[in-house]
Every structure is written in structure tokens, then in C-alpha cells.
Amino acid sequence: MDESVSLPHAPGGTLTSDTIRGRRGRLDQEAVLQAAEALVDREGYDALTMTSLAAELEARVSSLYNHVANLEDLRALIQIRAMRMLGDHVRSAAMGHSGTEGLRALSNTLRAFARSHPHRYAALTRPPIDREGFYASALEAIEALAVMIRSAGLPEERMLQTAMALFASLHGFVSLEVAGYFGDLSGTKVDVDLDAVYTQVIDGAVTAAALESTH
Missing domain, CATH: 1.10.10 (Arc Repressor Mutant, subunit A)
Known part of the structure; x- marks a missing residue:
């Protein structure tokens, strides 16, 4: 589905x-x-x-x-605005959700943003030019993710590690998809549902995060 x-x-x-x-x-x-x-x-x-x-x-x-000021300043502002835009979407997606359900909602929002704005997504996943401004613009997305991780039962000391692991898993799929790596599978002998693959990636990442809460 x-x-x-x-x-x-x-x-x-x-x-x-x-x-x-x-x-x-x-x-x-x-x-x-x-x-x-x-x-x-x-x-x-x-x-x-x-x-x-x-x-x-x-x-x-x-x-x-x-x-x-210059091209570097312009590119830094593009990164910051893209991160803020993603944060707005993530915050909206988080409303009314918690725990693993919320993590799945945020994961789907990340993919939707990357598919709608692939080049801006690529920009915000580059090393930040203005680190202070970029991380300030990321606060909404970070806090929404942190709330979901806490509500899934993970201890505070595992928060950053879990968030990084979750994003790395999702980004791996999303970046390949928007780069066209998977190509157009329709009409080929390869019967793969990319939505199902992404769901599997989410389930694996969320399950791993949930397991952390039991140790």
C-alpha cells in the first residue's frame, strides 16, 4: 500500500x-x-x-x-530555507501521533518532501555552509523526531544515536529514489513495489529503535 x-x-x-x-x-x-x-x-x-x-x-x-553577500551566502540560505520548509512539514505530520506510529508518519513525510523537492532535499543533506543558521532552522524537525522517539520509550541518552540511525536508514532509500537509481520498473520483469520496500525500510528502522527501549 x-x-x-x-x-x-x-x-x-x-x-x-x-x-x-x-x-x-x-x-x-x-x-x-x-x-x-x-x-x-x-x-x-x-x-x-x-x-x-x-x-x-x-x-x-x-x-x-x-x-x-555572495554565492556561498546564497547557497547557505537555500539550505536553511529548505530545512525550515521540511521542519514545517514534519511538525504538521507529527500532530496527533506518537511512538512508532509517529515515527512512520515522519518517515513518510521525509520521503514526500524529497520527491516533491528533490534538488532542495539534496541541498539540505549537503554539509551545512552556515552551521549555526542551519541547525537553528532544523530545530522543529529535530524536536518532532525527539518527541516521537521519547514516546516510543527510548531513554534520553540514546536519543541522538537513535535519531541519526533512523535518518541514515531512511535517507539511504530516499536519496537513491530521487536520484533515479531504481529507475522505472513499470513494464519490466522486475516485480518490485517501491512503496512496499520503503515501508520495509521504515519498519526495520522503527523496530530497531523500539528494541533499543527494551535494553
């Missing part, structure tokens, strides 16, 4: 070309960042340069420096 979830629209989500054109006459940092996100969504995180962004906005490269 497909346990994937759809994600609600969030500020900084998908920016249309019409919106970009409407912002060109009133360039500000938010317009620059939303245009950068639109470019990343379309071309990928590594394709983001000051030159490509200026072309996206039909502006001069020099005018962008009124709103961001």
Missing part, C-alpha cells in the same frame, strides 16, 4: 515564472531567494550561480549583491 503523503503548499515552495516576472521590478531579498529556489528546483543545486540567477531575474549580477 502506498503510504506516501502529499505536502501542503508552503511559502518558498514553487515559484512560477509569472511571479518572477512580477517581482523583477521590485527586487528584494525574498524575490532573489525565491528565484534561486525556482532555479534550483528546475536545474539543480549545483547549477545555482550568481550569473544563472541574474539571468533568471533578468537583472545585473551586481544588483544581486545588494541582497546576498
